[in-house]
Amino acid sequence: MTEEINQNYPKAYQQINTATMASGFNMASDVLTCSLLKTLAASKPSGSFLELGTGTGLSTAWILDGLDEQSTLISIDHDAKFLAIAKDYLGDDDRLTLVNTDGAEWFKENEGKKFDYIFADTWHGKYLLLDEAIAMLNKGGLYIIDDMLPQQNWPDGHQEKANKLIKDLESRDDLHLTKQVWATGIVIGVKK
């Protein structure tokens, strides 16, 4: 066995990837993580999905590929330029709602909403407002983060933030947690 992905990539993957490279966006999740996101997405038929940090829509495309027709995905980002790429290639998918907003604002306006799957790929819901994000998970819901192993683009002090986040997650009694030293470093929690 190798890590090679020998299954189909999302239809729009190459186009989004090309547009992403042209845009200068360099924070996209790696393809192994994206494949995991898709696989786990398929475990929640008729599910409510949330992605915090759309970027240009690369991870969004993979999550959508794992969704059944009855599922819905909300994906938010504060950067309209990058979000426009996601809109161009994925905007026709009725299951997807792309929201151009600040993470803090979104949490304020959506208190009480529940999800079966949260991919927290920006500050809010990960390094900020973690409690609020976990509170939004239904029982059995998945909480997924990546980039937990040291990354080249981490600024000074980020390692300490990452260490603290891991400790915070480990100390919670409302999540079953698995840390994977694989891809960019993945943590998966399932809400008790």
Ligand SMILES: C[S@@+](CC[C@H](N)C(=O)[O-])C[C@H]1O[C@@H](n2cnc3c(N)ncnc32)[C@H](O)[C@@H]1O
């Ligand atoms: C790691 S990237 C997301 C990458 C994307 N999920 C992917 O895998 O292709 C993080 C994203 O968070 C967005 N972001 C940063 N601060 C934010 C904020 N305060 N509110 C909303 N989005 C924010 C950035 O614009 C960026 O697109």
